[in-house]
Amino acid sequence: MKKAERLNLMLKFINQKKRFTLSDLMAEFHISKRTALRDIASLEEMGAPIYVEYGRNGGYYLLNQMKLPPISFSSQEVYALYLSLQVLEGFTDLPFKVTYESIHKKFNDALSDQQKEKVARIKNRVVFYQTKQVTKCPCLEMIMTAIIEHNVLKIRYRDAERLIQPLVIYALKGHWYCQSFDMEKREYRVFRCDRILHAELTETEPLTELEHITMLNSHSLWKPSEKAISFKCLLDDGGIAIFQTEHYPSMRLVHEENHTYLIGTFEPNEWDFIVRYLSRYGKSLRIIEPEELKIHMKEYYMDFIRHL
Known part of the structure; x- marks a missing residue:
């Protein structure tokens, strides 16, 4: 240094x-x-x-606080910041979108001519192929703010009103999702943010025991209903890789006798969801149980063949 x-x-x-x-x-x-x-x-x-x-x-x-000099960045730090901004560019409804655009402008204005030239070179040579956001999320910024400030929101989700404490927000395959705790049902739930049509702050006290929840441990809150259906599937190395790129809180990997299995639960009204999800694994997955899941998968593939 x-x-x-x-x-x-x-x-x-x-x-x-x-x-x-x-x-x-x-x-x-x-x-x-x-x-x-x-x-x-x-x-x-x-x-x-x-x-x-x-x-x-x-x-x-x-003796007293000093006025600090403005923050300066090395060339490598400039490149890292620019690439971070590029990754976020694909999201139509970025949280704090106006602030993001302001930061982007200030970042470019603060660069020297030489740095601008090198950043332009990065833009033309480093490309991120990612799924673009496919739906609008009018309440995204409020949800993000509620997570940061530990607030409880009253939302309209499709046609129903819910009282939730938002915990984690993430983007996956063109959609934003919010992992939350339903304050009235006392259940952990995941909401697709584009289906949250309205959100407003409430005076409801948040649950302090949930403040420690992060993306890494949020699955610990997941509890299937009494009617939930358990499943178990054998995965090969390709299937493990698919799981690591996309999975849900109701699923996890287990290792038994040199084999890796995908186990989890789904609700009775989620047959279409689980069949479509498992179909992405192709030959990398073999269903162990339940038998009914095998039947649904066969019907899905037969229907697919009929439409060819």
Whole structure:
């Protein structure tokens, strides 16, 4: 790390710490005691109001907060930020869309001519083939805000009103989905965001025990109904790869005697959904149980053949 970059980061560090020691700087920036002393001297020359107190409990103190220099990015950081913006470009209803467009403009305005030239080269040579958003989601920004601020929403989902605490939002194959907790039914549910026609904030207190929920552990909330149907399918390596690119909270992989199985549940009104989902696996999947699922799959393929 160059000295100028290190001093810039050090200013931010001591602005947050207020009190610090040489050991703090040495550990944070992986520098020697000698370098730390030289850097403190350089910061003082730059006008940092640093005061030293000697003794057993002594250390360095920042007398008052400094106005920090503007954030600067290295060339590699500029490329990474630009690529991140490009990935998001395919979403029609990006959360905070107006803010996103403003950030995109500010990002481009802040680039030097040389950086603009290199970014243009990236645009013409690095392409992300991804599924474009296929439906409008008028309430997407409100849902995202509710997740961030731990709010409960009253939504109109298709023709029904629901009271939900949104937990996780994600995009998959052109659609936005919201994993939520239904406050009235006391059930974990996944809603497709384009089917949420209206949303409004409520005064309902959110469940604090749900604040720790993330995308990685949200499946722990999933509980099938008493009428749910269990299934089990054998997967080969290709099937495992398909599962990793698309699956749902009601499904998981298990390993038994050197074999990998896809197990899960679906509701009685979800036969069409589960058949269409499993059909994507092709020969990479073999249904173990239930027998009725095999029958539905055969009927699906026979119907497909008749339409050829």
